[in-house]
Amino acid sequence: MLSKKTKYGLKALTYLARQEGNKPVQISAISESENISRKFLESILLTLRKNGFLGSKKGKNGGYYLLKDPKDIKMAPIMRVLEGPIAMVPCVSLNFYEKCDDCPDETACAVHILMIEVRDSTLQIFNNKSLADLL
Amino acid sequence: MLSKKTKYGLKALTYLARQEGNKPVQISAISESENISRKFLESILLTLRKNGFLGSKKGKNGGYYLLKDPKDIKMAPIMRVLEGPIAMVPCVSLNFYEKCDDCPDETACAVHILMIEVRDSTLQIFNNKSLADLL
DNA sequence: TTTAATTCCTATTATTCCGATAGGGATATA
DNA sequence: TATATCCCTATCGGAATAATAGGAATTAAA
Numbered sequence: 002m003l004s005k006k007t008k009y010g011l012k013a014l015t016y017l018a019r020q021e022g023n024k025p026v027q028i029s030a031i032s033e034s035e036n037i038s039r040k041f042l043e044s045i046l047l048t049l050r051k052n053g054f055l056g057s058k059k060g061k062n063g064g065y066y067l068l069k070d071p072k073d074i075k076m077a078p079i080m081r082v083l084e085g086p087i088a089m090v091p092c093v094s095l096n097f098y099e100k101c102d103d104c105p106d107e108t109a110c111a112v113h114i115l116m117i118e119v120r121d122s123t124l125q126i127f128n129n130k131s132l133a134d135l136l
Numbered sequence: 137m138l139s140k141k142t143k144y145g146l147k148a149l150t151y152l153a154r155q156e157g158n159k160p161v162q163i164s165a166i167s168e169s170e171n172i173s174r175k176f177l178e179s180i181l182l183t184l185r186k187n188g189f190l191g192s193k194k195g196k197n198g199g200y201y202l203l204k205d206p207k208d209i210k211m212a213p214i215m216r217v218l219e220g221p222i223a224m225v226p227c228v229s230l231n232f233y234e235k236c237d238d239c240p241d242e243t244a245c246a247v248h249i250l251m252i253e254v255r256d257s258t259l260q261i262f263n264n265k266s267l268a269d270l271l
Numbered sequence: 272t273t274t275a276a277t278t279c280c281t282a283t284t285a286t287t288c289c290g291a292t293a294g295g296g297a298t299a300t301a
Numbered sequence: 302t303a304t305a306t307c308c309c310t311a312t313c314g315g316a317a318t319a320a321t322a323g324g325a326a327t328t329a330a331a
Contacts (some may be wrong), residue, residue, distance in 0.1 A: 003224040005290065008247050012238075015246040026305070036238035036302045041291055046306070060299025076250065088174035089138040089143075094160065102146075103171035111141055111150040111270035122257040126250075162277070176320055182279070192330065194274045195328020272331100279326070287318075297308070 009037045011049075011135075014054070014079065018071040018132045021136040025057070025064030045083070052082045071133035075083045080127055087127060088120040142218040144172045145180045146270075149189070149214065152204040153267045160192070160199030180218070187217045206268035215262055222262060223255040230255075 012035045028046060032039040046065050049055045054063045056122060066130065067074070080087055080098055091099035092107055093116045104110050147170045152161060163181060167174040180201050184190045189202045189209065202209070215222055216225045216231055226234035227242055239245050 003247075003251070004220070004288095008225065011247050011250075025306095029306090038291060040234075040293080043307080044291090044309095057307065058299080059297075059307045062300065063298085063306045064315095065307090086137070090143065110147075112138075112146050114269060115146075116138070116263075117263060118261050120260055122147060122261060123254055126253050126257060130250060130253075137319095160277095173320060174292090175322080178278080179280095179320090185278095192278065193328080194278045194326075196274095197329060198277050198327085200278090273330090274331075275309075277326100282309080282322085285319085287316105290314095291309090292313080293311085295309090299306080299307100300304085301302100301316080 002116075004084060005041075006045055007080065009035070009039055010049060010083045011079065012037070013042060013046060013065075014049070014067070014074070014132055016072075017055070017065065017067050017133050018136060020066075023066045025062065025066050027059050027064040048082065049079075054079065054082070067132075071136070072131050073130040074129060076130045076132075078122065079126035079132075087123055088116060090116045093117045095124075139219060140160060140176075140214065141180055144170070144177055145218045146214070147172070148177060148181060148200075148208070149184070149202070149267055150270050152190070152200065152202050153209075153271055155201075156202045160197065160201050165199075172265050174257060183217065184214075189214065189217070201268075206271070209267040211265045211267075212259065214261035220252040222258055223251060225251045228252045228255050230259075 013031050016031050016035060017026060028043050029039055032042045045131070046055060050057050050065065054068065056068045057065050057106070059064065076088065086094040086097040088094040090101070090112065092101045092104070092113055093098060104113070107113050148166050151166050151170060155161060164174055166172070167177045181190060184194050185200065189203065192200050193197065193202045212222065221229040221232040223229040223232075225236070225247065226232060226241070227236045227248055231268050236242070239248070242248050
């Protein structure tokens with residue numbers, strides 16, 4: 002299940018991608034338009050900024066704006082920042098790998114094998130879809 | 137993220153699929169071999185039985201066994217029983233559909249569109265992979 | 272017929288994660 | 302200087318997850 006954090010983050014990003022020019026957009030504008038709790042969205046945008054997806058301007062008339070062209074913003078890195086691993090089990094994650102406690106031999110684990118397939122097909126989508134493609 | 141419940145359930149099923157014949161296998165045999173908490177596994181096998189994937193025999197020399205040929209047991213229904221929806225958001229789930237609170241118009245939602253693609257590609261795998269394919 | 276081994280069932284607990292909120296600090300603009 | 306905004310940290314309640322407990326019911330074998 003996708004967390005609300007991710008869902009809201011994606012919605013906010015598409016909202017920003019729909020803006021003309023790159024003027025800062027205020028949190029409250031996004032939160033009202035997309036029906037997202039203002040404070041919660043605030044924290045989400047903050048992590049998106051800290052991870053290089055958004056720029057911000059403080060003070061009056063401040064707000065958030067995209068740092069890149071929507072065509073150049075792929076889903077995969079966004080998902081990793083907001084949702085964490087794309088894989089369904091840590092033992093097949095490329096960026097968040099963790100060994101399983103059970104499972105003496107990963108390569109012999111049926112779940113492992115299955116989940117690699119799922120990971121790859123999901124990644125195929127997230128690597129190729131850009132923010133622009135969502136509009 | 138896959139829950140441990142699902143992971144353990146899948147492992148138990150493949151363990152059963154590897155057995156010769158269809159003699160009942162005891163919970164403790166599976167739990168020891170696969171390093172799964174015995175009591176936890178107990179409850180998992182119970183739900184698998186209640187949902188028609190396993191048969192059981194009570195009493196001494198009892199245990200669990202597959203009801204169908206592993207070739208005829210597909211991943212999708214198992215995942216739905218153990219993990220719940222296959223889709224990442226309820227609003228694109230085929231079997232567990234729920235409307236989003238936010239989102240006045242689903243068809244216009246970027247997340248919705250993206251997640252339909254992910255669902256379909258995952259479903260493609262889960263519908264075609266059988267328990268036998270995992271061995 | 273008794274005993275032991277096993278599944279069946281319900282309840283409970285511990286832990287973690289998620290979604291949301293609170294409150295004030297820092298900063299830029301008018 | 303006043304105000305609007307982002308920035309940051311902390312906290313909280315509730316839900317979900319993982320695991321545990323304890324005994325009832327059933328069956329096979331001694």
